[in-house]
Amino acid sequence: MLETVTAHHDADGTPLDPHTAAVEVLNVIRPTVAVAWFLTFAGHALHRWPEHRKLLADGDAAYARAFAHEVRRFYPFAPFVGGIAAADLYWQGQDIPVGSMVLLDLYGQNHDPQLWPKPYIFDPRRFVGREPGRDELVPQGGGDPATNHRCPGEDVTLTVLETLVPRLAALHYDVPEQDLSIPLRRIPTAPRSGFLMNPRLY
Secondary structure, three states: OHHHHHOOEOOOOOEOOHHHHHHHHHHHHHHHHHHHHHHHHHHHHHHHOHHHHHHHHOOOHHHHHHHHHHHHHHOOOOOEEEEEOOOOEEEOOEEEOOOOEEEEEHHHHHOOOOOOOOOOOOOHHHHOOOOOOOOOOOEOEOOOOOOOOEOOOHHHHHHHHHHHHHHHHHOOEEOOOOOOOOOOOOOOOOOOOOOOOEEOOO
């Protein structure tokens, strides 16, 4: 793996050091894994709320993007992300000494009733015609991906989701009996059975 990693180059052709190259490879792998997880959740959502299928299958691009945002908001890909305070901080009345573990509650933020009316209702319409603010929807971390703890592949995840979900909605398939419960104690979580589909051949 190291030989492959060291072959990567930056924009001016200079070889990257192994650590930087490995980070860049992981920045490609992480959104790929996130897409697989979120696409499973999208299948789960279409099964639970099939009324969304027609709009998606008919090619409504704005609705596909809204649906992708809502999947990422509603479903608990990860409950939180953490980091270590690099300096003594004081934030909203709270002292945070250097070296403290700080957690960003992704699930809590994405289900906060002050931000999301009826947060436990799956409703893509909350995103139709509007993009969420940077610090509003945080399914893959918060802040600016260039400087904060936010996945730099988030835009890739969103674009691939809004491309694949309409195709999923247009498929003809049956969902066999399975365990579609989502355990919140597993990190990252997913439906217990994944999401098993039997394609129809007619």
